[in-house]
Amino acid sequence: MLIAAAALSLLVLAMVAVVAGRFPVVHRMVYGATMVAALVLTGGALDHLTGMSAGEAPTTVLPIGLPWLQAHFRLDTLTAFFMAMINAVAALASLFAIGYGTHVPEHRRVTPLFPLFLFGMNMVLLADDAFSFLVSWEFMSLSSWLLVLSDHRSETNREAARIYLIMAVAGTFCLLAMFGLLSGYGGDYTFATMRHTELSGLPAHLVVVLLLFGAGSKAGLVPLHAWLPLAHPAAPSHVSALMSGVMTKVALYAIIRVLFDLNGGVVWWWGAVMMVVGAVTAVVGVLYAMMQTDLKRLLAYSTVENVGIIVVALGLALAFLDSGDRLSAALALVAGLYHALNHSFFKSLLFLGAGAVLGSTHERNLNTLGGLLKRMPITGTTFLVGAAAISALPPLNGFVSEWLVFQALFRGPALPHWTMKFGIPVVGALLALAAALAAACFVRAYGIAFLGRARSAAAAHAVEVNAPMRWALLALAGICVVLGVLPVVVSTALAFVVNPLIDVQMNPAAGMGWPWLSPTGSVKGSYSATVVILVGGLLLLAARFAVRVWGVRKLRRAPAWDCGHAEDIANAQYTADSFAQPIRRVFGSTLFAAREEVEMPMPGDMEPARHRVIMRDPVWDFLYVPIGVAVGRIADLVNRLQFQTVRRYLLLMFLTLVFLLILVAVRR
């Protein structure tokens, strides 16, 4: 009831924003109210999660939608978990937007859609029949499409939005067909009936494939990710935070819902396929990210990477489920959900940080930033936390989920199938590679943007952002730390969420109890962030003390030494491109056909020598561009039909008639 009220209030807010959009204060109020509504939703979901031990999942049926079906909504633990996550992020994003919302270009087009977008996502989670699911799904896509289009005067944004919506609709068609299969040819599209109908053989496989296309394109699986790095950065930052941090999770929710809840049986190679796709996605995604110079696009690509990691975890869970090892399946699924949770927080933190940078410097290009940590201490520090978390550094949250994923992965060889035995180590290697590259990527991003010296006047005169934005950033950073320091608590909750899907109760601290995260028994390896950070703190104090005792306290500020070559030109610093160069040479030269060109000016003329990096995007070159070309060709071909004479049209008609007649004649 409370949840419904909050959800509906979002719609009302949209109306308000439309009607009274001309006053800035209204925008602040709308965002504020959105935050409250989101908090209420979070609260409701959490309350449901905690109080869920006894009660069955409440189902609501509204007399809308398909006449003979009506709209079903249901709140079970899985939904509740995702709702809590999404709305928590959304609340902080709206808090950020209270300060940020009116600085966005065309902000009157943004504010009304923000609550709508949130509403759509919540509805997707709550939907309990295919029709309302898809309606909400498309609603989500549409509102985010308009958000991407909000700054519609730039050609690139329009292009991004177009590609986004086309791929979104393509995905919807896949899901549509998928639900058609799941519901059989009955016309009864409730999830309840789908749960009972056990598919097998070709339809079941088809369902998985369609799901991976439909939801995968939304989640950003390679090679369907093409829209993501275009669309996410194009939206205003607080929206990008939602799209990247949360909307991808809704897609993953769809995958989990269908694979673990609706589709019944499991076949081992579904897991294999998902793991391969996920691993490739992770590595390719992070490599793309490494090559970007646009901060927000970099973040978007890193989203692709993280989605890949989560999908690997899901695939692993499927594989274990198939082998009957439910405990490991639960572990893998918990790992996946944990990573989803973490990613939604630190990615939105990073996007909001990027938004803060954008707000005070109006620059997104890394090569024009620098030295921001000194000008914007709060933003800089919180961004550092986010960067460390996403690089999977203990004791932050990113590491915990990564640790769990690897723990689950290391049990993979126990799987009966040989493909798994040999495949999983490779997947593991790829994941490890992705993790390491992610660290490199974020050292680069942070180092170039926030450290060193300012590379442009805009960066040099940046100022710290206003209070609401600061608080949002601080809150998110805090959450990242908490999620990292209390892994046992969180993963216990997650085990509880996973329980109905895999029906086994996993105990994350099986080995040695709180606070030792040892899901697979004490001997198999354990990790206690709590203890580590405690000891780490003690050792830090010890080190500090030792230095105090034996060392002197003197400290002098001086110009940089730099082996004596120091000159005060900011351009002499490493740029984003030069930082990426070693890794580009190692990995990019084959994948992206990356080349470097140096143009030396003729002796005598004054212009500087230029160094350019040329890269090609294989996904576009080999997949999307050819499709576009093909469509164009056919269109040209077909278009000739528009320019015929009446006689020719008659001829066409005549031939059709004769053809049909012959058909009838021969059919006897």
Add this chain to the structure above:
Amino acid sequence: MSAIVWQLLHALLMVGLAPLVTGIVRLAKSRLQGRRGPSPLQPYRDLYRLLQKEAIVADSASWLFRVAPYLIFTATWTGAAIVPAFTSDMTLVPAADLIALVAMLGVARFFTALAGMDVGTAFGGIGSSREMMIASLAEPAMLMMTFSLSLLAGTTAPAGIGAFVLKGGIHLDVSAGLALLSLLMVAIAENGRIPVDNPSTHLELTMVHEAMVLEYSGRHLALIEAAGMVRLLLYMTLIASIFAPWGIAQPDEPAVFAVTGLLLFLVKVVLMAVALAVFETSIAKMRVFRVADFLGGALLLALLATIFIYVSEAV
């Protein structure tokens, strides 16, 4: 209770012993090169001297530049505190396994690289970017090594693996050998030894680690140097505790074993130091971009190690 005591002793030992080990390596190297060389205690003096100097911080540096050394040192030290040297009866042993260990070294590296870029000089950037490139291959190799060991021993905790080996779990085994080899390669890379990097060079084109810490001085530099030494010892300990765990006291054994274990440990370390010196003098530094191939090899070996386990299982 005893666990905490041993833990404290172990932690102190790690810090206290690290400079000596470095000193031994240096000494051995100069002897091999036909020089007399400094006394093995020289590193202690160096550190003390650095502590006595005033720290100079570049104008363009942010607070991160000053905090980083402490973080780097602490992270490395914590990592070192986890790996059992002479007894596995320690509080921290279950607190982190190999994966966590890799991650902690990752923390140290992360901040080193950031510190390198903080001042905003060209060299810092060179160092950081090369360091991260190396790491991007070294870490996976390390994790794969962990993977294959965890398959052999059924655990990711170094202590656990050691115990397993002591029980005679791992006889002379192909995959174990491959894992050891890749671990060695990673260790060389991570400690910035020849042929990957040269700890005693300041030649722009070749240096990696040194380039990052170029701007440091005084106590900050001291901390970073110390961290480097601890890391070297940490890797030696790790290798010892996994592949030569003989003498490491197990929790259920009486405390006396720990003493013998300590002696054995010292022997192992000295041996390894000398071996490292020999290796370094007998090989030439490689070009930076060959490092990728070198570490890629390490990664491949680790992967092979895992595959070979199945082979041995299959037969």
Add this chain to the structure above:
Amino acid sequence: MTYEPLAYEFDVAHMIDAMVLMFGFQLLYQRRMQSVLRSFALQAVALAAAAAWQAHVQRAPHLYATAAIALVFKGMIVPFALNWLVVKLGIHRNVETALGIGPSMIVGVALVALSILLVLPVTGKATALTRESLALAMSVILLGMLMMITRHNAVTQVVGFMALENGLILAAVGAKGMPLVVEISIAFSVLVAMILFGIFFFQIRERFDSLDLRYLEYYRGDRQ
């Protein structure tokens, strides 16, 4: 009271229908405008005869009306009107073909074969119209359409269209006791068709000097 016609009555009916078809072929065969119009008139007359015969056979007097309409409108007015147009608008006298005479004849034969093939399985008892008449009517329709698509000139196309409608009427009159409404509609359609064509011709004449449709397609739909 339903009346079963005698065998010879059928034969006569078929004979007349066949004549209609023959004139249909003749339309395809002609090279000169005048003769096209003449053979069209003849076809109309044959149609009228068919209608009259059916009226006699079926004891259905309203079919005489159809016969009259066919005779008067299609046999006389239409040919004269078209002839007048040809003269008035100075259309060149010989037919411009898109498909040669010979080939179009062959196609015509093929079409007749097709329609016969189609009606073969239709058992004679089950229909109000004998197989033969049905086949003949269908072939006349197809021939008319063939003429429309193999001739450039607007007048010949109009003629083709009329021939097509002749086929329709042939089928309709043969259908026993088919209500009057159909004939009315046909007559009405012919009438309106003529009016509309006239309008078009005048409008076209306002703008172009020729009636040749190739000029009419000057406008290329949707130029980019």
Add this chain to the structure above:
Amino acid sequence: MILGLLPQVAWILGFPLVGALVLALLPAWRWAAWGNVVISGGTLVAAAMLLGQPLPRPTRMFLIDPFNIYLVVLTAFVAFTTAIFSAAYISREAKAGQLDAKHLRFYHGMYQAFVFSMLLALTANNIGLMWVAVEAATLTTVLMVSLYRTRAAIEAAWKYFILCSVGIGMALFGTTLVYLAAQPVMGEGELAMAWSYLVIAAPGFQPDLLSLAFVFLLVGYGTKTGLAPLHAWLPDAHAEGPTPISAVLSGLLLNVALYALLRFKMIMAANGQSMLPGPLMIAMGLSSVSLAAFMLYRRGDIKRLFAYSSIEHMGIITFAFGIGGAVANFAGLMHMTMHSLTKSAIFFGVGIITQNAGTKHMDSIRGLTVSHPALGWAFLVAVLAIAGLPPMGIFMSEFLVVSSAFAREPLLTLPLAFGLMVGFGALLHRLQGLSFGEPLPMRGHAHPGFALSALALAPMFAHIALVLVAGLYLPAQLVDWFQRVAGLLG
């Protein structure tokens, strides 16, 4: 009476018939425009009367059954809203001197005649009468398409006329064949042409004759429905006529032609052993969808763009009926309704846009949401609705078509989905170009002033609102009708 005219039908047909004569004689076009609105309103009221009462028994000439009752109401409604829109549209045209009084008188007279013939076709029980009505509808619209007397208009009308007359001929032959099949079973005379009796006696008919008949009917009425490759007349006729006419052409005439075809499909279904029309209809539907989808890419003329989208949607509907079965047929009927509402709304928008911009060329129109917010956003919503995005009604029908068809015929559904995707890409491209970006200067008629523009926008909003509601909630009565008809369609 002889024609067995139903009293309710008498009112529905009487208004437009009388109206046609009155308006044709009324000299002052301003009055005529409003008279047009009033008369259409009367027709709508008369049609709405049907809803309250139980369905009357069919006579030999006329019937009202679940299939045509809502189509009648729909037709009357769209005719009414279009009349309102046309009042605003025409006055702007006249002010700009595009049309003179003579043409306008003609226009209004023909408008009512057109409405009359469509309603006649819908209410006719006698398949011959239905044929006459459909043909009358053709002739009236031909005259209106050529209203502007431009070269393009005349060519379009000529194309339209020739192709549709030939098509009509085919339809007549098909009708005759049906009669031939029916006559031996049902005896001579009108009874053998009354649909409601035919469908009962159908099982006794000669299946081969029926199959033959259906081929001719498919080609005949299919031409008017605009199924590829018989569609050639449609784009030009839509593009060159006055926009209100484009609206009713797309929104109503196509439906009527399809309705006629479906009546015969019912007979086929009732007969059973004749060659199933399903495959033919699926083939036609697929060809229409895919052809239209690709055609959309090369369109520069806004009215042609949406004309082709109509072809696409007719293709979808035909496909749905071809697939058959309760769900797909329901979807088809729903789609017919939703499409006529949405597409006419779009054409209203297009009319205003072209009048403001003074061009039909899309490349010279941009940023409507900025320059004309109300119009721009409404247009955006309407186009998204036609593209089949929720929560609009068309999404519901497409959802049902694709999901049910995929469960049955995955291989046949793939090309459909693909075609829809391709078409969507084209539409979206154009839509973004029109609605967003920096607006371009408008060189059209002078701004009409608030009252007139409100009048022009009102019908559009009304339609969009209806489509939106239908997407979320369908009245039980309508659902009941749909389901009963779906059953008959087999």
